Amino acid sequence: MSNILFSHSYYYKLDPKQWKNKTPFPPLGTLYAAALLRKNGFEVDLFDTNLLDSPKKIELKIKEQKPNYLVIYDDGFNYLTKMCLTNMREACFKMITIAKSFDCLVIISSSDSTDHYQKYLEKGADYIIQGEGEITLLELITHLEENKSVATINGIVFKNENEIKVNLKRTVLKNLDELPLPAWDLVDINSYKEVWKQNGQEFTLNLATTRGCPYKCNWCAKPIYGNRYNAHSPEYIVKEIAYLQEKFGVKRFWMCDDIFGLKPNWVQEFTVELQKENLKINYYIQSRVDLLLKEDTIDALAASGLEEVWVGAESGSQKILDAMDKGTKVEEIYDATHLLQQKNIRVALFLQFGYLTENQEDIQKTIQMVKDLKPDNIGISVSYPLPGTKFYDKVKDDLKLKANWTDSDDFEMMFKGTYNSKYYKKLQRYVHKEFRKSQGFENLKNVSFSTKKIKSILRLCYYIPSAFLDKMILKKLAKNA
Numbered sequence: 251m252s253n254i255l256f257s258h259s260y261y262y263k264l265d266p267k268q269w270k271n272k273t274p275f276p277p278l279g280t281l282y283a284a285a286l287l288r289k290n291g292f293e294v295d296l297f298d299t300n301l302l303d304s305p306k307k308i309e310l311k312i313k314e315q316k317p318n319y320l321v322i323y324d325d326g327f328n329y330l331t332k333m334c335l336t337n338m339r340e341a342c343f344k345m346i347t348i349a350k351s352f353d354c355l356v357i358i359s360s361s362d363s364t365d366h367y368q369k370y371l372e373k374g375a376d377y378i379i380q381g382e383g384e385i386t387l388l389e390l391i392t393h394l395e396e397n398k399s400v401a402t403i404n405g406i407v408f409k410n411e412n413e414i415k416v417n418l419k420r421t422v423l424k425n426l427d428e429l430p431l432p433a434w435d436l437v438d439i440n441s442y443k444e445v446w447k448q449n450g451q452e453f454t455l456n457l458a459t460t461r462g463c464p465y466k467c468n469w470c471a472k473p474i475y476g477n478r479y480n481a482h483s484p485e486y487i488v489k490e491i492a493y494l495q496e497k498f499g500v501k502r503f504w505m506c507d508d509i510f511g512l513k514p515n516w517v518q519e520f521t522v523e524l525q526k527e528n529l530k531i532n533y534y535i536q537s538r539v540d541l542l543l544k545e546d547t548i549d550a551l552a553a554s555g556l557e558e559v560w561v562g563a564e565s566g567s568q569k570i571l572d573a574m575d576k577g578t579k580v581e582e583i584y585d586a587t588h589l590l591q592q593k594n595i596r597v598a599l600f601l602q603f604g605y606l607t608e609n610q611e612d613i614q615k616t617i618q619m620v621k622d623l624k625p626d627n628i629g630i631s632v633s634y635p636l637p638g639t640k641f642y643d644k645v646k647d648d649l650k651l652k653a654n655w656t657d658s659d660d661f662e663m664m665f666k667g668t669y670n671s672k673y674y675k676k677l678q679r680y681v682h683k684e685f686r687k688s689q690g691f692e693n694l695k696n697v698s699f700s701t702k703k704i705k706s707i708l709r710l711c712y713y714i715p716s717a718f719l720d721k722m723i724l725k726k727l728a729k730n731a
Contacts, residue, residue, distance in 0.1 A: 264303070277325040298437060334365065334654050342358070342362075364378070364381065379406055382461065383474075404417055404420040458506050459482050461480050468640035475508075484519040540578050556595055596626040604632035604633040608667065616681075673728065
């Protein structure tokens with residue numbers, strides 16, 4: 251069987267904001283694909299770009315290994331890859347050029363190549379895989395090995411002479427347990443542990459229990475796993491956890507699903523399986539407030555080791571949530587947050603500013619929500635148009651000069667919103683300061699002080715005047731918008 255070199259095109263060091271966090275995760279989606287091809291008899295290896303600073307470094311690997319195929323298979327579980335950052339696109343283009351200079355056949359699977367396959371074919375890629383890629387990749391390489399026509403393989407795009415052929419889409423894999431466990435052995439886990447150690451956080455690995463999302467928020471793209479929702483069995487995930495604990499000593503996990511635990515009774519069954527295997531873990535997730543409020547979901551999550559939930563709150567304004575087709579209510583954000591806090595589960599809020607029709611009243615409602623709920627953390631973004639979404643269609647005429655961020659800290663408004671980029675960049679800093687002020691004042695009320703809480707209180711000396719100054723600047727920027 252032929253030699254396949256797997257890689258991907260996300261470089262943390264080319265995304266300064268993420269590299270500063272010092273919390274990198276291995277390319278899970280890539281590892282799934284490599285495991286399946288290896289199970290089917292192919293020789294596979296991984297060129298992991300995550301901790302590197304230049305795509306040129308793949309040249310030495312290709313020289314040494316002489317692979318027949320270079321498969322640049324992005325980690326579709328990493329939300330940063332959905333943003334199609336131009337730094338990563340350019341890195342991928344360089345990898346394609348290097349591979350073609352060694353006569354490798356190049357196959358690409360990524361959100362960006364799905365949306366912009368013409369650009370990748372122009373740079374020399376031989377095949378683009380669209381959507382969920384493992385089964386498509388196996389079928390494609392098997393056909394190529396046997397010199398069979400690829401004309402009828404669903405899920406690929408390629409050039410036939412000078413014409414681009416876009417084949418039919420492939421249906422998603424329903425039984426995820428058919429896939430072998432990801433090829434974790436291909437990753438240098440110690441190199442990741444060293445980076446996490448620099449940040450002083452407990453080392454954490456990423457797991458995916460599901461694929462896809464059935465909700466239809468009109469700004470959210472699903473180029474890889476689609477609008478369907480399929481789940482691994484709790485037994486499969488517990489088996490993977492047991493393996494990772496035994497091999498790498500990992501006890502903390504980031505469940506990188508778009509939405510964790512949507513399947514009825516999945517969390518409850520997961521808790522039972524963990525107890526059967528006598529496994530104790532800590533983990534954190536992303537979820538929706540309406541889902542968290544169903545039945546005994548929060549109780550089951552707490553029992554299974556959940557320590558933190560990142561909630562897609564987006565806005566404290568019901569008008570904005572409705573405009574987004576979010577399908578949640580502001581009061582549900584409050585109710586879910588309070589219930590989680592009662593269970594001593596940390597709550598973090600994703601917030602989104604800049605959506606169409608947003609005004610000062612909407613912004614102030616979101617800021618007030620942060621002050622009221624006093625979450626443990628917040629993540630702020632501005633609305634980002636992704637191809638294939640209703641939101642993108644509404645603003646696409648504004649995207650002539652710029653359609654993608656360079657890196658995840660770009661924060662540029664790419665369409666004409668209520669306010670400009672300068673305003674929203676200042677707003678981001680202001681809301682973070684108001685958030686830190688709320689934390690500091692809350693810690694002042696607490697009789698038992700920890701070192702962390704004392705530092706939070708002392709920082710009030712900075713955040714109070716700084717937030718006041720930002721507020722004045724924002725008023726001025728809003729008037730000039």
